[in-house]
Structures are given as structure tokens and as C-alpha cells.
Amino acid sequence: MDGDRIQDLTFVNSSVDEISHLALDIGGSLIKMVYFSTNREKPIDKTQNNSSKDNLLSGRLYFLKFETSKINECLDFISSKLLHYRGVQQYGFPASDQNTIKATGGGAFKFADLFKEKLGISLDKVEEMGSLVSGANFLLKSVSSEAFTYVNSQRNYVQIDHNDLYPYLLVNIGSGVSMIKVDGDGKFERVSGTSVGGGTFWGLGKLLTKCKSFDDLLVMSHQGNNRVIDMLVGDIYGGMDYLKIGLSSTAIASSFGKAVSENKELEEYKPEDMARSLLRMISNNIGQIAYLNALRFGLKKIFFGGFFIRGHAYTMDTISVAVDFWSKGEAKAMFLRHEGFLGALGAFTNYQRVEEFPCTASLTGDDNQNPLVEDLNDNGTIECCVRSIN
Numbered sequence: 001m002d003g004d005r006i007q008d009l010t011f012v013n014s015s016v017d018e019i020s021h022l023a024l025d026i027g028g029s030l031i032k033m034v035y036f037s038t039n040r041e042k043p044i045d046k047t048q049n050n051s052s053k054d055n056l057l058s059g060r061l062y063f064l065k066f067e068t069s070k071i072n073e074c075l076d077f078i079s080s081k082l083l084h085y086r087g088v089q090q091y092g093f094p095a096s097d098q099n100t101i102k103a104t105g106g107g108a109f110k111f112a113d114l115f116k117e118k119l120g121i122s123l124d125k126v127e128e129m130g131s132l133v134s135g136a137n138f139l140l141k142s143v144s145s146e147a148f149t150y151v152n153s154q155r156n157y158v159q160i161d162h163n164d165l166y167p168y169l170l171v172n173i174g175s176g177v178s179m180i181k182v183d184g185d186g187k188f189e190r191v192s193g194t195s196v197g198g199g200t201f202w203g204l205g206k207l208l209t210k211c212k213s214f215d216d217l218l219v220m221s222h223q224g225n226n227r228v229i230d231m232l233v234g235d236i237y238g239g240m241d242y243l244k245i246g247l248s249s250t251a252i253a254s255s256f257g258k259a260v261s262e263n264k265e266l267e268e269y270k271p272e273d274m275a276r277s278l279l280r281m282i283s284n285n286i287g288q289i290a291y292l293n294a295l296r297f298g299l300k301k302i303f304f305g306g307f308f309i310r311g312h313a314y315t316m317d318t319i320s321v322a323v324d325f326w327s328k329g330e331a332k333a334m335f336l337r338h339e340g341f342l343g344a345l346g347a348f349t350n351y352q353r354v355e356e357f358p359c360t361a362s363l364t365g366d367d368n369q370n371p372l373v374e375d376l377n378d379n380g381t382i383e384c385c386v387r388s389i390n
């Protein structure tokens with residue numbers, strides 16, 4: 001299992017009994033899991049606007065991921081922690097909600113029988129594109145310091161103006177890529193997509209470099225030099241720029257194009273260089289298609305999500321430069337800190353008692369750990385509230 005340890009628990013004494021609202025996004029490559037953990041001894045006071053029956057439970061959202069090809073690890077995890085039972089009755093959920101969890105992504109259909117058979121769990125299916133949009137809107141509207149631009153190797157956090165959020169283009173780079181024009185809460189249209197996405201990078205990368213894990217492939221791409229394999233404008237123009245059409249000598253004229261004339265065997269290329277060319281090719285292509293779709297609908301804001309990005313500097317830089325270059329600085333590429341969990345968060349917010357409250361995401365780690373998984377290392381929790389009925 002490869003999970004993200006989420007740190008900085010609000011309630012240091014919280015125990016596994018306090019887990020609730022488990023939601024899954026079961027994709028072509030990865031299963032994403034989101035759950036809420038509260039301190040049942042300290043439900044916070046009712047807000048002034050609440051009905052007398054409502055309580056706001058304060059706690060944190062935690063995030064985990066599993067490879068879809070190792071779905072049994074996910075099933076074992078849920079079963080060993082009894083996640084499907086937790087918090088359901090305690091926080092006013094009807095008994096019928098027991099053994100039912102919200103799930104989105106193709107795997108919610110593909111693996112529904114497996115969940116039923118192995119764990120007795122029914123998957124309450126939440127539509128995938130709607131989940132991505134709900135997850136993105138939740139993050140953009142409720143979580144501070146969530147969206148950022150990436151320019152000159154620098155993350156610049158963007159203040160989201162709630163009155164000026166829509167419309168925007170959401171580009172979710174998972175195994176494949178979906179491009180969704182978002183006009184409001186629940187108002188969206190999938191306007192484009194491409195099969196050249198994260199699965200392509202991971203699949204071709206595995207074949208070309210024999211790397212064992214996605215993270216190895218990313219590390220390799222960081223160390224490589226794409227100019228060894230990519231045919232540059234300068235390679236064609238004798239070292240010169242082609243400024244008349246806006247191309248410098250170092251721009252890529254043809255991804256992997258040098259391999260044609262060099263008569264080298266695959267083994268003669270360094271895996272690092274191939275990983276770099278591949279990452280650049282795919283990120284560039286997605287950046288360009290995203291821009292074209294933004295242009296199609298006159299959208300200035302493009303948010304990129306999906307686990308392909310992984311906060312990887314080179315990926316974000318390539319996408320940002322592509323959007324900036326093609327739009328002549330008109331459109332902006334923005335990224336999300338919880339990029340890979342849009343669908344799972346969308347399924348989570350589909351629980352009736354999860355609403356929008358101001359949330360904060362913890363940026364740094366400390367001694368407090370995910371109550372379920374103590375030996376994981378990555379990324380941040382979201383502090384938030386859910387409504388419960390007593």
C-alpha cells in the first residue's frame with residue numbers, strides 16, 4: 001500500500017473509533033480514499049444558524065491511495081480497520097447507511113460485486129465527472145491555500161474570489177484525461193478528453209525504462225536530459241532559432257525525433273533521458289489541448305488535477321509554460337494541493353451531512369499522524385466540520 005500520511009491532527013487523542021464518512025474513487029490506475037476523523041468527546045458548539053438537532057463535528061479529512069491492480073490491499077485495509085462500520089450510528093446515521101459507502105470512478109461499477117462479496121459492502125455510486133467537479137469546487141471554495149500557480153519553480157498561492165470563480169476549465173489528468181467546463185455548483189460539461197494521459201506516461205515509461213514504480217520514473221525524469229532524444233528546432237535549423245514562428249532553437253520540434261536518425265538501440269539511451277522526454281511530451285500535449293479548450297469557450301482559468309501531477313516540479317512547469325506560450329499569457333494554469341483526490345472528495349461531499357464550511361489544510365507535518373496509518377509519509381490533511389444529527 002502506498003498511502004499519504006496526513007498529519008497535524010486537531011485532536012491528539014482521537015482513536016480509530018472516530019472515523020466516519022469513508023468515500024472512494026476507484027480509477028483505472030489508483031484507488032483514492034478519503035475519510036473524516038473527529039473527536040467524539042469534543043463536538044463543537046452549534047452554530048447560530050443551525051437547527052437545535054444539528055451538531056457540527058470538528059475533525060480532519062485524511063487521504064490514502066492504493067494501486068487499483070492491488071485492490072485486495074484496499075479491501076484488507078477497510079476490513080482490518082472495520083472502516084465500513086465506523087461512526088455510522090454514533091453520529092446519527094441511519095442503520096441502513098451501514099455497510100454502504102460512497103464510491104465514484106469506473107471501479108465503483110467494475111468492483112461493486114467484489115466489495116459485496118468480500119466485505120458485504122454496497123457501493124453507493126456517485127457519477128465520476130460530477131464528483132470531480134464537486135471535489136474541485138469544495139477545495140476551491142472551502143480550503144484556504146489550495147490553488148497555486150507554478151512559475152519559475154515557485155508556487156504562488158492564489159486567493160480564490162468566490163464571486164469570480166466560474167467559469168473555469170478543470171483538467172483532470174488520471175490514467176486518461178478529462179476536460180470539464182465548470183459553470184457553477186453541479187453545472188458543468190465534459191468538453192474534451194484525451195487518452196494520452198497519466199496511464200500513457202506510466203505505461204510507456206515502464207516499458208522504456210524498466211522502472212519498478214511510478215515514483216522511480218518521476219525521479220528518473222528529474223535527472224534526465226530530454227535533448228538527447230527529442231529533436232529540437234536547432235537540430236533542424238543548424239542551431240538557429242526560427243523566431244518568425246516564435247520558436248527558439250531549444251524548443252522541441254519533434255518529441256523522440258532524434259531516435260529516428262541516430263541508429264541507436266533502446267539500451268543505448270539512458271532511462272533518465274527517456275523518462276524526461278516522455279514526461280515533457282505528455283505534459284506539453286495536455287497543456288496544449290487544455291489551452292485549446294479554454295480558447296474554445298473563452299475560459300481564462302484552468303485548474304489541473306489528477307494523480308499524474310503529483311506536485312512534480314517538471315510536470316507543473318511544462319504544463320504552465322505550454323499554457324502560457326499558447327495563450328500568449330492570457331490563460332493561467334493553476335494546480336491544486338489535493339490534486340489526486342478530487343473525485344474521492346466529491347464522493348465524500350455527496351454524504352448528505354457534509355456541507356461547505358471554511359476549512360484549512362495543514363501544510364506541514366508534526367508529531368500527529370493519521371489515526372489509521374502511522375507509517376506513511378506525504379501530504380496534508382484538511383481540517384473541516386461535518387453536520388451530524390443527534
Ligand SMILES: Nc1ncnc2c1ncn2[C@@H]1O[C@H](COP(=O)(O)OP(=O)(O)OP(=O)(O)O)[C@@H](O)[C@H]1O
Nearest residue numbers: 027028029030174175176198199202214306307308
Ligand atoms: N504511486 C503511483 N502509482 C501509479 N501511478 C501513479 C502513482 N502516483 C501517480 N501516478 C500517476 O497517476 C495516474 C493515475 O491518476 P488518477 O488516480 O488521478 O487516475 P485514475 O482515477 O486512476 O484514472 P481514470 O480517472 O482515468 O480512471 C497514473 O496513471 C500515473 O500516471
Ligand SMILES: CC(C)(CO)[C@@H](O)C(=O)NCCC(=O)O
Nearest residue numbers: 106175176177178192193194195
Ligand atoms: C474514461 C475516463 C473518464 C475514466 O476515468 C478517463 O480515463 C478519461 O477521461 N479518458 C480519456 C478518454 C477520452 O476522452 O479520450
